Amino acid sequence: MGVTIHDVAARAGVSVATASRALSGQRGVRPENRSKVLAAADALAYQPNAVAAALRSRTTRSLGVVVPRIANPFFATLVEEVEQRLHAADRSLLLANSRYDPELERRQVGALLDRQVDALLMVPCHRVRSAEVLAEAAARVPVVQLDLHVDGPAASWVGVDNAAGISLVVEHLAALGTRRTAFVGAEPTDSAAQARLDGYRRAAPGGADDVLLGDFSKEWGQRAGTRLLDRAELPGAIVCGNDTIALGVLSALAERGVAVPDEVRVTGFDDIPYAALAQPPLTTVRQPQGAIAAEAVRLLTARWDGAEPVSQRTAIAPELVVRASA
Structure with missing residues (x-):
């Protein structure tokens, strides 16, 4: 014994x-x-x-985390940042994947709550359809939205200023003398897709209506890149809604022998680990994932320690990382 x-x-x-x-x-x-x-x-x-x-x-010292797609390197890195901070606080993490499906997200949240997690970090997969399950969870445990958020007032949120990040890209391209740009992003079903699309339309000069929307995947980036290549004339730059889209665009351009950045410039968003390894290395917007994770865990820790549950929305400033693609 x-x-x-x-x-x-x-x-x-x-x-x-x-x-x-x-x-x-x-x-x-x-x-x-x-x-x-x-x-x-x-x-x-x-x-x-x-x-x-x-x-x-009556506490399990555990935190539930729900992300839309753990295979996305951005979410994988963000979860690791959260886990490191929880470990330092002697707390554990239970991870669930919603696969951008609001019904699966509901089941995953329910499963985590059934395991008696003390709190929930949620990356809501839909800015409208995730609102109900988020509100139900918040009635039972402290909840903080991470990276993405639902429309309207809800639980606290910590993420990046997406519109500011797109503005950094557009200003950088303008300084290089780029006159015409196209935007390849995702349908605005989640808050980041909407914010980046809106930010582009506000910041881009003249050609803000040249927009192709699909999802946040390399496959979509390849298809969108092919569509742009099939036009009579390429834009001077392709602004991508995230790095995985940008990697797909770069792949399509390489297949056609189009030189980047000599013939067209390409930018991404997130600064996933693969961005620096792209050919050419990708100019992108870096999300400070460590700072985002630290603030989210701080908010939850304050709730655990008995602080008043005041909802806060914290948008952390992004950083432009200039590499060889633009």
Whole structure:
């Protein structure tokens, strides 16, 4: 039989209740007793029973995270950033994938809540259809929207200023002397797609109506690139709604022997790890994922610690990363 809390208490010369409070970080334990308990636990290599601790404290010290597509390198990196910060706070993460399907998203959120997660970080896959399940979850546990958000007032949100990022790209292209641009993005079913499309239409000079919309995939980028190549004349630059679209566009251009950036410039958004490895390396907008993850975890930690549940919307400034494609 393994070491129990009773063994720790006996070695430290305190009651089992005192040992339990000391190990769980609760108040009401004298400093000298806390030191004795921690020393005894270390000497005995005591491993607390996480299930029993959860039953006593009515908390699982776990966080549910729902993302639209874990295969997307942006979401994979963002989840890793969140996990690192939770680990530092001695909390665990349970991950679910909605696949951009609001009905699957609803089931995944329900499954996480059934596992008694203490809070939820949600990247809502649809800016309208995700609102109901988000509100239902927020009535049960603290919820923060991450990266994407639903329309209208809802749970707190932390993400990047998408419109500002698109403006950085358009201004950079204008400074290079680019007169005509095209935008290849995703249908505005999620908030980022809508914000980047709106930002482009506000910032792009003259040709803001040259827009092709599909989804945030390399396959769509290839198809859109082919459509642009089949025109009588290429635009001076192709502004892409994210990096995976841009990678598809670059692939289509390479297949036709079109030189980037000599014949056409290409930009992305997100700065996923593959962006720097593209041929040529991709000029893009970097989302500060570490800062986004840190702020989201900070908001949830404040709720866990008993702070008033005030909804906040935090848009973090992006950064233009200039490489060889534009």
